[in-house]
Amino acid sequence: MADLANASGVSVGAIEDLENRKGTIADDTAMLQDIIASVERGGVRFITEHSSEGGPGVRFRPAERVFTDERDTVQYKEYLVNDAPPGAGG
Secondary structure (H helix, E strand, O other), rough: OOOHHHHHOOHHHHHHHHHHOOEEEEEEEHHHHHHHHHHHOOEEEEEEEOOOOOOOOEEEEOOOOOOOHHHHHHHHHHHHOOOOOOOOOO
């Protein structure tokens, strides 16, 4: 709840009330939009009931780009050095 509160600018108490279906947060359109926007920025996509994706629900948005650094992902660094003669292929 604290992470969502920080991301959305909505108080932890208001988010707790929303989760427990208490209070009047459901009537506060701006607050709900802030929460929805922050969740969408986190990679969640809301699907409407009129969607061609099989009905209402939520989906994780696929990553648009994954940033990697070869030097951090190669287990054996000696394989980063090309030791084959030119034209050897592979």
